[in-house]
Amino acid sequence: MQTQSTVTYDVIIAGAGPVGLFLACELRFAGVAVLVLEQAQDPHSPLKQLPFGLRGLTIPTTEALYRRGLLDEIVAAQRARSGAIKSAAHWMQRARKPAGHFAGIQFFQDDIDVAKWSWRLPTPADAHVAVDMETLETVLAARAARLGVEIRRGFGVTAITASEQDVVVQAAGEIFRGGWLVGCDGGRSTVRKLCGFDFVGTDPEFTGYSVAAELADPEKLSPGRNFTPTGMYTFAEPGTIALVDFDGGAFHRSAPITIEHVKAVLRHVSCTDVTISALRLATTWTDRARQASTYRRGRVLLAGDAAHTHSPLGGQGLNLGLGDAMNLGWKLAATIQGHAPDDLLDSYTQERHPVGAQILDWSRAQVAIMRPEPGSRALQAIIRDLIDTRDGATYFAERVRGVSLRYDLGGRHPLVGRSVPDFELSDGTRIGERLRDAKGLLLDFDARASLRMLARRWSDRIAYVGSEPKDALGLSAVLVRPDGFVAWASDGPPDHDAAAEAASRWFGD
Ligand SMILES: Cc1cc2nc3c(=O)[nH]c(=O)nc-3n(C[C@H](O)[C@H](O)[C@H](O)COP(=O)(O)OP(=O)(O)OC[C@H]3O[C@@H](n4cnc5c(N)ncnc54)[C@H](O)[C@@H]3O)c2cc1C
Structure with missing residues (x-):
């Protein structure tokens, strides 16, 4: 070096x-x-x-x-x-x-x-x-x-x-x-x-092809996705084709992708004698995982x-x-x-x-x-x-x-680890908009909860939002990480110690 x-x-x-x-x-x-x-x-x-x-x-x-x-x-x-x-x-x-x-x-x-x-x-x-x-x-x-x-x-x-x-x-x-x-x-x-x-992980079972071509006889292919006895192809007219050839991934990156090769694979997979007259673009991929x-x-x-x-x-x-x-x-x-x-x-x-x-x-x-x-x-x-x-x-x-995505963050509340609901606040703004500067949020939906003091300890990392949303989904307070995932939530009067513990866990002391 x-x-x-x-x-x-x-x-x-x-x-x-x-x-x-x-x-x-x-x-x-x-x-x-x-x-x-x-x-x-x-x-x-x-x-x-x-x-x-x-x-x-x-x-x-x-x-x-x-x-x-x-x-x-x-x-x-x-x-x-x-x-x-x-x-x-x-x-x-x-x-x-x-x-x-x-x-x-x-x-x-x-x-x-x-x-x-x-x-x-x-x-x-x-x-x-x-x-x-x-x-x-x-x-x-x-x-x-x-x-x-x-x-x-x-x-x-x-x-x-x-x-x-x-x-x-x-x-x-x-x-x-x-x-x-x-x-x-x-x-x-x-x-x-x-x-x-x-x-x-696991080795590939097939070579996949994405192809843009001119076909001499496109009517020989069926539009949409087709499973055949030898593989699978999708066809969108006039000439966009995706192919899956169960060759164990052998062809992928092993040789140049020629018109002759693509024609042979297309005929094999589609079980037709369709003819490619010009190959405009072709690339391959596999199911290697x-x-x-x-x-x-x-x-x-x-x-x-x-x-x-x-x-x-x-x-x-x-x-x-x-x-x-x-x-x-x-x-x-x-x-x-x-x-x-x-x-x-x-x-x-x-x-x-x-x-x-x-x-x-x-x-x-x-x-x-x-x-x-x-x-x-x-x-x-x-x-x-x-x-x-x-x-x-x-x-x-x-x-x-991806709706079922939930991180295992511990915590008993069913919302913890999930993406925060996009609450609409009384001023018409939404939580999604409040996350624009990539800071955490402490949502305090219940005026009596008074989590403002707690948020002050992390004021450079957590923005306090004291507002009643149109639909609070029965929640009184929520701590949101900068990525929009819920770190802590409460339905009733919030446990300030639990909120502080969650804030330390994700935002430091
Ligand atoms: C046919 C096909 C269809 C797909 N369809 C979908 C889909 O519908 N939905 C979906 O979610 N995903 C799809 N994917 C997957 C998706 O395209 C990739 O997962 C995504 O592009 C990954 O993004 P990336 O930034 O991690 O990597 P890449 O997009 O591969 O970007 C990596 C970058 O790193 C650069 N690079 C490489 N080596 C070096 C180096 N040594 N130094 C510096 N730079 C380097 C490359 O030039 C490239 O710009 C598809 C993929 C394929 C092949």
């Missing part, structure tokens, strides 16, 4: 993908000095644009974006391309509104029993939002730049020396020194490999695909990664600023690793019922029956949309 040393940063982030950029914004909110090193010189790529770049956002993601004032910006930026989104999703148009799918088996909005989600209140974050990666990254990069994040493109991290005091990183022949390093550098993370993180066994080793952390990879079929990877960033940002900032409790940073792995493990299993379960074999076909039929019931659709909606 060269010896020349440049500026020192509180945090260096490897990777300016959506997770790295969102995390950078979270850290800057707290005034932390952040450098983002990005390998690619050019942020644009056809794979980030429609149709392949389209990503559906789950409720925890739309809530996180809403709570930081980014949701409207992203929806507005995407609106310019929404005509293209409509045509890409045209095959999905049905008389009933689809609400999601499990291994391609659809469930519908009118089957979902939202009354079961009694801890939720209507919120702008309920919106079904889909965004392409390029739009998302453009909005996040602009926000990061406005907040003062330094982003260097064309700087791929190639060497790392981590000690107890700091982390020294080499990129594009330059040396950068940081207090902490976060690897947000994607599924083949250099940070993860160089820093000795275990990456454990692996996860780092810890997300922290000393001063190095992982987030996003660097920490976990799985099949994109369930549409969860981006959402999982943005959830990591929302969970990590305030904890790392508090640690740097010296007021974090000793174990705050380790709660990042404790909370997010189980969420990642669940998503990996969710994607494995989908692969298991997609295999072209009789046992999987039989399971598919059972899932079809179950997903068509009210309880079934509600269960799948909870899992797919």
